[in-house]
Amino acid sequence: xxxxxxxxxxxxxxxxxxxxxxxxxxxxxxxxxxxxxxxxxxxxxxxxxxxxxxxxxxxxxxxxxxxxxxxxxxxxxxxxxxxxxxxxxxxxxxxxxxxxxxxxxxxxxxxxxxxxxxxxxxxxxxxxxxxxxxxxxxxxxxxxxxxxxxxxxxxxxxxxxxxxxxxxxxxxxxxxxxxxxxxxxxxxxxxxxxxxxxxxxxxxxxxxxxxxxxxxxxxxxxxxxxxxxxxxxxxxxxxxxxxxxxxxxxxxxxxxxxxxxxxxxxxxxxxxxxxxxxxxxxxxxxxxxxxxxxxx
Numbered sequence: 001x002x003x004x005x006x007x008x009x010x011x012x013x014x015x016x017x018x019x020x021x022x023x024x025x026x027x028x029x030x031x032x033x034x035x036x037x038x039x040x041x042x043x044x045x046x047x048x049x050x051x052x053x054x055x056x057x058x059x060x061x062x063x064x065x066x067x068x069x070x071x072x073x074x075x076x077x078x079x080x081x082x083x084x085x086x087x088x089x090x091x092x093x094x095x096x097x098x099x100x101x102x103x104x105x106x107x108x109x110x111x112x113x114x115x116x117x118x119x120x121x122x123x124x125x126x127x128x129x130x131x132x133x134x135x136x137x138x139x140x141x142x143x144x145x146x147x148x149x150x151x152x153x154x155x156x157x158x159x160x161x162x163x164x165x166x167x168x169x170x171x172x173x174x175x176x177x178x179x180x181x182x183x184x185x186x187x188x189x190x191x192x193x194x195x196x197x198x199x200x201x202x203x204x205x206x207x208x209x210x211x212x213x214x215x216x217x218x219x220x221x222x223x224x225x226x227x228x229x230x231x232x233x234x235x236x237x238x239x240x241x242x243x244x245x246x247x248x249x250x251x252x253x254x255x256x257x258x259x260x261x262x263x264x265x266x267x268x269x270x271x272x273x274x275x276x277x278x279x280x281x282x283x284x285x286x287x288x289x290x291x292x293x294x295x296x
Contacts, residue, residue, distance in 0.1 A: 006075035015090035088169030092215040112204035117212035140165035157200035163265035168192040170214040231288035
């Protein structure tokens with residue numbers, strides 16, 4: 001089975017080409033890479049792709065800047081294989097990524113989402129272990145004991161709303177599922193969690209293999225960090241948790257609704273960010289963070 005790997009691009013061209021080389025280094029050659037340039041202002045990128053002699057790699061440039069969510073949708077519109085990955089343009093595949101994903105699909109043919117094992121790196125490529133990732137991988141991710149963990153429907157939704165332990169750019173998706181279930185509007189900061197929850201609410205299946213085949217790059221000055229400092233992150237999280245609670249209640253998923261109402265891990269995340277927000281955030285950020293910790 002050929003795996004299409006899409007790479008929506010807006011960022012550092014040097015990191016992008018590290019990403020491209022990590023795809024080319026796959027032990028399994030049955031892949032195609034489609035890079036979708038969202039009008040990044042660097043005229044050299046197209047020429048560098050033209051010099052790559054590999055028919056499996058396609059470079060396209062949007063006629064106008066679409067923005068991150070619409071560029072994801074463009075990737076999904078272009079998809080032609082049963083499963084696709086939507087890779088971050090600064091993340092790295094390990095040589096066994098395609099093999100690990102295809103083995104997991106063969107083992108769990110009902111899977112709508114495949115999460116492989118991940119290590120976290122900084123902007124320089126050094127492996128790091130921030131608190132948020134220690135919690136994700138040590139407390140929130142299901143224990144596999146060397147086997148593939150499979151979560152479906154309510155179990156998947158409850159696990160993710162307790163704390164989103166997935167790494168979006170590392171995921172492989174069933175293409176038909178992404179073409180059927182769209183991103184929610186108005187949630188740019190947590191659109192990945194909202195989409196994954198909608199897949200769960202639709203009865204979808206998540207397969208998690210412990211095999212580490214992906215390096216996720218975490219930047220200190222990421223867009224997510226900026227939204228913490230201006231208050232948008234926790235404001236949007238609160239809004240979505242209310243939505244998820246209502247969706248779960250409507251399906252009779254009492255465990256999911258209860259976890260969405262209590263949202264312990266989300267509140268604890270706000271507590272850990274509070275000192276930095278006090279030092280560097282504005283009044284709106286502090287108000288939003290305190291509301292996230294204490295509000296019902």
